[in-house]
Amino acid sequence: KAGVTQTPRYLIKTRGQQVTLSCSPISGHRSVSWYQQTPGQGLQFLFEYFSETQRNKGNFPGRFSGRQFSNSRSEMNVSTLELGDSALYLCASSTLAGGPRNEQFFGPGTRLTVL
């Protein structure tokens, strides 16, 4: 079974631009979560989607948004990029519908650099 895929793997943008990242979950997984990882803050939860609905959201500004399509693929968008948005963005898919046994499997991540 193929794992979680993320595109692109690397991205360089300048301040003020916007960016869209894509994630394809493991086949059969309907829940997709997004995380931001930085050396200073660790892994921070952005949001989670299940069946095209955002079920949960972390403490990030409205510049960060996402969506999920009917095939469970997900995108996240960051508008008006700031230097502090430079990070590794990780997508994780999970087997179950958000129940307690919520094992998540991560993709390779997208490394975003904002200049």
Next chain:
Amino acid sequence: QKEVEQNSGPLSVPEGAIASLNCTYSDRGSQSFFWYRQYSGKSPELIMSIYSNGDQEDGRFTAQLNKASQYVSLLIRDSQPSDSATYLCAVFTGGFKTIFGAGTRLFVKA
């Protein structure tokens, strides 16, 4: 108080020793607990899951959970240099979010 706390380390152990990694969490409604391993430049990889009090063993790895003390640990027996990585504790909370600790860096010396 952080929701999930880990000692950042680094924790250094000799090859063949037992490495003990600890994690505490604040939400008493937390239901599931996970350990991930992350090598430098790579994404986290799930290595252990535990859902009830006690021990859960998988090969050289043992996860231990004590809900009364809000404490989770990971033991790595017969540590190998290839175990050198950052270990992330993750907790599925009563708020239906998975919260990650900052991670503990482990070095296994050959």
